[in-house]
Amino acid sequence: MLWRYQIKQSLSRRGNCWDNSPMERFFRSLKTEWVPVTGYRSFVEARQEIIRYIIGYYSQLRPHHYNGGLTPNESERRYWNNYKTVANLS
Structure with missing residues (x-):
């Protein structure tokens, strides 16, 4: 299916759990805060x-803890x- 829609699969480096953590956190927030239990x-x-x-x-x-409580x-x-x-281009 990825090939059909010309999507390139991206995997983190082996053993590096930090590569995907921001997206995992986002999807956790989406599922727990917004998606109805019964689905759409x-x-x-x-x-x-x-x-x-x-x-x-979002x-x-x-508010986001990482941003000091700011959106x-x-x-x-x-x-x-x-x-x-750093430089002035004028």
Whole structure:
């Protein structure tokens, strides 16, 4: 099926459990915070709800311990506001 949809399978290095930990944590949050126990009624509903989780809740509203209690969007906004360029191209 991966070949049919031209998806390249990616595996972590053998014995390195840290390669995939951010995605594992994300999917754990998605499943425990958003996906209904009974599942979704259709693929379309699942797609819409998961997009709503990622764009609306996970990125904009949900505080993240790793970001000091900030949402990902707020953490990134603060990073870019405080970012100092190394070179001036003018």
